[in-house]
Amino acid sequence: MTPTSHQTDSTSVPLIVDDSRGRSFGGAGGSGAGASGAGPSFNDALLDGLNPPQKEAVEYRGPSLLIVAGAGSGKTSVLTRRIASLIDSREAWPSQILAITFTNKAAAEMRERVGALLGQTAEGMWISTFHSACVRILRREAENFGFTKAFTIYDSHDSRTLIKRIIKELQADTFGFTVSGVAGKISKLKNELADADSYARSANFDDPQERLFVEIFRQYTRSLSAANAFDFDDLIGQTVYLFRAFPHVAATYRRRFRHILVDEYQDTNHAQYSLIRELTLPVEEEPGSDQRTASLPGASLTVVGDSDQSIYAFRGADIRNIVEFERDFSGAKVILLEQNYRSTQNILSAANAVISNNFDRKDKKLWTDVGNGEKIVGFTGYSGHDEAQFVADEVTKLHEQGTPYKDVAVFYRTNAQTRALEEILIRSAVPYRVLGGTRFYERAEIKDVLAYLIAVANPFDAMALRRILNTPKRGIGPATETALGVFAQTNEITYREAMRRAPELGLGPKVTGAIVDLAKMLDEATLLLDPDQPADDGSVGATGSVAEVLTMLLDRSGYVTALRAGRDPQDEARAENVEELVAVTREFQKNNPGGTLVDFLTEVSLVAAADELDDSSGTVSLMTLHTAKGLEYEAVFLTGVEEDLLPHRMAATEPGGPAEERRLFYVGITRARKRLYLSLAMTRAQFGETAVAMPSRYLQEIPAELIDWRQSPGMATSRGGTQPRALNASRPGGGFNSRSAVRASDSLSFRDADAAASRPKAEWPNRVTAQVRDNGNLELQAGDRIRHVDFGEGRVNAVTGEGTKRVAHVQFDSAGAKKLLIKIAPIEKL
DNA sequence: CTCTCAAAAGTCAAT
């Protein structure tokens, strides 16, 4: 493919590139005037209902624009209108627009909204995620540097499998290398655009540890290219490499994309930043070329972001990209959007108060004119289950009051927290959906089936072949698997070819037959997919659809049959998942009539957790705080607001960790439109043990008057026992009613009198972090009688556990048998 | 090569 054959559309288009600094954009010649004939009225419509800074963000023209958009400030609206106005005024053709969003779902939504604004489907626009855009570029250009366009995308799990194999081969585990450690380091390096060679140049080879790491990195890179595969980080990094190594390729895309817009800019990493830089470079005049390749200024760049919502530093996001934007792109215009159209003032005040504790940030205050709204509701459960029960009860109540389930979301910091929530929600008959979690495409059975498809699409991918070699069981073991690999390597053929020539290996007749059969099956599938060999231009013909090929593979391999025959009770569910995947391929075919197998695999590889969101599902959405970014809900439950969870134990010690966790909390708060619930638990089960939990330090950063504590941390641990309600007593029927709600100020009376007197807690009733009830070394043994604040008197039957986890098994006179954590339970010895 | 049982690890977030 010659470089000049690309993008005839972009070079033949009359370009209007504005190089002025001001707001006038008519200077580029006649077309501006031409647009003004039909333009103004339409443009007015585009600005309809926008506030002044939003209008400016839509209208400003210049080389670079930074829109600092606080949460809920209507940035999606601004971005879509900006794109629409560029096209409407004829400043750009749709094909000259490249817009990067955070999820595929956001991209689809943006495309739809731009289409609606323009009254036509804007074809040719690239609106996609970083990864999707790069895959598109890489597939086109792969042949330039030793890959084919059918390359496989390895997800992080695949990468780890590969790394694991390499560590084992090199026996690097004896040097203290772990899979996760190596995977993390390689990913980090790739995000910094380093490769094995560049790393080796600066490595200290006197250190055997480092030498070995270089070797692992080298082998990993080699394995990837041998398999014709990219890992997630490569998708960005290799695109940058491609642009740098092949200037004419880069020039093609620089000519094509005249307007680049990036959403969530605060979460870009160095590789992504470099990609944007590459794309916005001016195109130099090529010496000796004709006039068609005249020099062009760099594309205009618009970035939108909010440094307060940067939550992906752990995967390489560099907040400096946005903080230093003005320095990077000199002459950049900065527009601030501070008016919030999403949440009530109470929610915003809480968010402002929390985030203001992060130093080193530009002060920025969200405001709204919709009024204070409801107070934030706080609740402290005795256990994770108790907390979940509160959530379920409140969701039910909201639903009865007319809030549809789909407008309610429950957030948590770690995926492990879903279990308790799911249990209670099922029991309470609340329809829900977990986003992310154990994702559909990460399930073993789905990966198995996808490996069949990958094996067909990319014959170089040994990993996919190895995966299906003995799935379902064909009597091919690891020894045979390795033998095939060695054979392929020594003869310099693909793994697939090695399988075809299995008879040459002199294995047993049964094994050889099984391998050859499998190879035949894959060859037939390849043929079904593309009857006339892979031609340069897609000589379509009677190409089998993805669904057909998949059905054929499943039939012939007997995968589903084997599952159904399995004894494991979960196998039936697995078989159903496979059926669902078949349905997904049919759906794909319907939505993408010309879609190829490679297109399907790409789509499947790049789904994000938030893409699974189905607005019409009519269910409550459960997700992590990270997944929640960019979404909004009528009512939001933010659960597990505890130390060690939020901030997470691991993050608390990392540099910048607590600040990032605070931003995460801030992101969670600002997702809520009308109602926000903050909940935590006194004890949390993890690793099969029950541990004492403390209220999060961030909780006390919220002004007390904003929170209506149904049960404050102080109350949940109080010893005085005048009346705090039952902690883990079963609640009658539909949960709370208003009479059980206790004002925050009341909670003071439940505290120890001396503590209440010594501190100005009236102002900060949330300041309870250090005051969690502690019974100290209260000694209990079987036979002791105790009194519990809620359950009354009872007799200790047994004491188990040690230290802070000592548990008393108590038979209460009226409340029945209970297990209590001695250290924190509201009990006293009689 | 497959199956069974026991030990060990994992849960911090995700394209």
Place this chain on the structure above:
DNA sequence: CTTTTGAGAG
């Protein structure tokens, strides 16, 4: 607690 991995027997 659950899920995955490894060793050893059949």
